[in-house]
Structure formats: structure tokens, C-alpha cells
Amino acid sequence: MSRIPITLVTGFLGSGKTTLIAQLLTQPGLAGTLVVVNEFGVVGIDHDLLEASSDDTILLANGCLCCTIRGNLVDTLLDVQAQVADGRLRAFDRVVVETSGVADPAPLLGFLLSDAAVMARYRLEQVIATIDAVAGAEALERHPEADHQARVADRLLLTKTDLVTPAAADALAARLRGLNPVAPILPVLQGQIAAEELLGPGSAQDATAPCGPFCGDPSHAHEHHHHAERFSATVLHATQTLEEADIARIEAALRAWAGPHLLRLKGILPLRDGRVAILQAAMMVVHPAEFQPGPAHAAGRLVLIVEGPAPAPLLQALEGFGLERDGVG
Ligand SMILES: Nc1nc2c(ncn2[C@@H]2O[C@H](COP(=O)(O)OP(=O)(O)OP(=O)(O)O)[C@@H](O)[C@H]2O)c(=O)[nH]1
Structure with a gap:
């Protein structure tokens, strides 16, 4: 169903x-x-x-x-x-x-x-x-x-x-x-x-939105992080495809860190087998990843909206999976 x-x-x-x-x-x-x-x-x-x-x-x-x-x-x-x-x-x-x-x-x-x-x-x-x-x-x-x-x-x-x-x-x-x-x-x-x-499909899966969460156009000057703001929005781009086991590790890293400071997280990460993993989280809840057939050449993105700057240890952990920060905060 x-x-x-x-x-x-x-x-x-x-x-x-x-x-x-x-x-x-x-x-x-x-x-x-x-x-x-x-x-x-x-x-x-x-x-x-x-x-x-x-x-x-x-x-x-x-x-x-x-x-x-x-x-x-x-x-x-x-x-x-x-x-x-x-x-x-x-x-x-x-x-x-x-x-x-x-x-x-x-x-x-x-x-x-x-x-x-x-x-x-x-x-x-x-x-x-x-x-x-x-x-x-x-x-x-x-x-x-x-x-x-x-x-x-x-x-x-x-x-x-x-x-x-x-x-x-x-x-x-x-x-x-x-x-x-x-x-x-x-x-x-x-x-x-x-x-x-x-x-x-919603932005988490909408890689084609003209300038959505997964806008991949480097000419779009998104300001992803605002020091003067209480919250920050950080966009990470996937630079490689992943295995399902990697997604489980990413979920674990997110769970270790999720909490009231997390307003929202959305992600679409391409897998080696052609599927994509959809990640969603809000507050202390990290919803188990969902796997779907991916659009060809799906551009992987992960958007984090958090109180304060995005935590460096989490970003480092995500970097280990080829998720690179887009722009400098
Ligand atoms: N001029 C103008 N009025 C609008 C527009 N959109 C909505 N309105 C009017 O704004 C008022 C409030 O709109 P609603 O749709 O009831 O707003 P809401 O967000 O549902 O309001 P709540 O249920 O009280 O939270 C209504 O009188 C609408 O007719 C618009 O684009 N232009």
C-alpha cells in the first residue's frame, strides 16, 4: 500500500x-x-x-x-x-x-x-x-x-x-x-x-526545483549561514554515492546529536545501487531513512536548520561520507 x-x-x-x-x-x-x-x-x-x-x-x-x-x-x-x-x-x-x-x-x-x-x-x-x-x-x-x-x-x-x-x-x-x-x-x-x-514530491526529493533546498547552481549566491542569526541553515552536497550501511551510520551520527536545537533536517542521498535515501528529522526525532528509486543523476543534498552554528563534530562525521559543506559559514 x-x-x-x-x-x-x-x-x-x-x-x-x-x-x-x-x-x-x-x-x-x-x-x-x-x-x-x-x-x-x-x-x-x-x-x-x-x-x-x-x-x-x-x-x-x-x-x-x-x-x-x-x-x-x-x-x-x-x-x-x-x-x-x-x-x-x-x-x-x-x-x-x-x-x-x-x-x-x-x-x-x-x-x-x-x-x-x-x-x-x-x-x-x-x-x-x-x-x-x-x-x-x-x-x-x-x-x-x-x-x-x-x-x-x-x-x-x-x-x-x-x-x-x-x-x-x-x-x-x-x-x-x-x-x-x-x-x-x-x-x-x-x-x-x-x-x-x-x-x-516536495523539496526533499525535488532536485529539479528552480532554487529549492537542493539548488545545485553555484551561481545562486545562497547565504547558508548567518553569524548574527540565532539559527543557521547549512547545505551539504553529496560528492559520492553511498551504501545502505553508510546511511545507517549517518542516521546514527544524526541521532547522537539531534535535540531541541534541531528545527529540521532534510536529505536526499544517492546510493550506489541507483536508489536514493530520504532522511528527515525534526527536534529529537530522526525518522528512519526511506529508500526510493532515484532519479538518474540525483543530486544529493542534506539541509540542516539548527539553533546556533551547525556542530563541527557532526559536519566532520558527515564529511567522512563525502557530504561537503556548500559555501562558508
Ligand atoms: N489583499 C489580499 N488579501 C488576502 C490575500 N490572501 C489572503 N487574503 C485575506 O487575508 C485574510 C486572512 O486570510 P486567511 O486565509 O483567513 O488567513 P489564515 O492564515 O488562514 O488565518 P488564520 O486561520 O487566522 O491563521 C482574509 O481576509 C483573506 O481574504 C492576498 O493575496 N491579498
Whole structure:
């Protein structure tokens, strides 16, 4: 059974998460989506769109399902699977989770990645953050949650650019690039974006993104480390293919070091046998590596987002596997 991809949509209060998701749901490709939201109705669902409901899960006319988080996200994700299994809920092939605007997504990623039952049925595809061009800079300044949301995202969506000058939007984009040098920044008006542009394999596996976490173009002057910042983003390039046993050793090195200082780690490492190993971690959780058939000439990358500078002993250990730091911190 193939695992169901999860896209986490994070972003500060009022930054346009609901607008984005509601717009995505109108697109035919997303008909089999289950949307999980924090509060009933936050997806702004027009009641005409509602077709049926079971417990607190509602079926929208376009075929999407929408449910509210009961207890915690892990319980909800397992519960909806149980509902599908016993026929109470129609099957779904994608999950979009709208997190609370004030939630720090890093612990949430940790919970997801650490739950074996969830990870057996689902896979974390990507994290999208909406950043409000009007209020975003202040939110980043005042709220560590907003800062974390921007740092851990695979894609940053700059919303409400119609309400600010191009110079202000550029200044915020530059700031975001400083916080998260590896995520592409996409301006989105009223949530209007083609699902294909946004969803899909996710950056951890998306070696072809124009300038994503795995941007390999040396002409892109990413600033990967910021001494003045509390956090650093470090990108390591794979200079060689690896054996499965090497991946186990890399996981062990990461486990020895993971902790609350680790906001997020994502990696795609090519193996000698043509597969790739996908690594993901957040906080103290290092999810067991997943092995997939790799795209030909997959460019291996590992991105570390940590509080403080990336620890030298870990970088040294990773260097032993041919993972070389991209740029100087
Ligand atoms: N002008 C303008 N308004 C927008 C845009 N995107 C969203 N909005 C408006 O911003 C307001 C907040 O958007 P929401 O989608 O509810 O934001 P949210 O992140 O889901 O908010 P919370 O659920 O409170 O965290 C709504 O009134 C939207 O219509 C945009 O690109 N331009």
C-alpha cells in the first residue's frame, strides 16, 4: 500500500493559509484530498459545498474531505484511516494539514516523524509557509513561532503583495531568504497558485526545483549561514554515492546529536545501487531513512536548520561520507 503524502501548511495568523487551501481545493487534481484543520470551518467552506458529514469529517462537493483535529494530529490521522478501513469515510489520497497560526511547526514535524503508525501509512511530503507581505516582517520580529514557520518550510509563499509596494515585498523576500536560504519564495495573490506548482514530491526529493533546498547552481549566491542569526541553515552536497550501511551510520551520527536545537533536517542521498535515501528529522526525532528509486543523476543534498552554528563534530562525521559543506559559514 503506498503511503499517503502529507503537506503541512503553516504560516502566522491571518497570513492566508485558509485562502490558499480553499483555492487549491477547487482544482480538479485535489479531489481526493483530506484537509485537516485546527478548528471547524477555518477552511472557509461555503455551506453549499458541503455534501455529507460523518462525525467531524465533512465531504465537500468537489470530493475533498475536511476534518478537524481531535486531540492531536497523530490521533486524527490514525482515526481517519480507521474510518476509511471500516467504510465510514471515503478513501483519500492526499492530506493537507492547516496548522494553527501560532503553532511552531518543528515539534509537530517531530511528532509526525516519530510516530511509527503514522509514518507507516503516511509520508511527509512538504511544508509550505504563507508569509503575509503586510504583517509578516513584524510577526517574524515578535513571534518565534513565525520565525520557525519560515525557517522549516520547503516553500515560502509571499501573500498579500497587492497591499504593499514592490520594494517592501522585495525587502521581506530578502529577509526570508536570509532566514531560509534554501526554500523558493513564490508570490501568491488570494491563494491563486496551480496545485502542480506547489504540491508534488516536495523539496526533499525535488532536485529539479528552480532554487529549492537542493539548488545545485553555484551561481545562486545562497547565504547558508548567518553569524548574527540565532539559527543557521547549512547545505551539504553529496560528492559520492553511498551504501545502505553508510546511511545507517549517518542516521546514527544524526541521532547522537539531534535535540531541541534541531528545527529540521532534510536529505536526499544517492546510493550506489541507483536508489536514493530520504532522511528527515525534526527536534529529537530522526525518522528512519526511506529508500526510493532515484532519479538518474540525483543530486544529493542534506539541509540542516539548527539553533546556533551547525556542530563541527557532526559536519566532520558527515564529511567522512563525502557530504561537503556548500559555501562558508
Ligand atoms: N489583499 C489580499 N488579501 C488576502 C490575500 N490572501 C489572503 N487574503 C485575506 O487575508 C485574510 C486572512 O486570510 P486567511 O486565509 O483567513 O488567513 P489564515 O492564515 O488562514 O488565518 P488564520 O486561520 O487566522 O491563521 C482574509 O481576509 C483573506 O481574504 C492576498 O493575496 N491579498
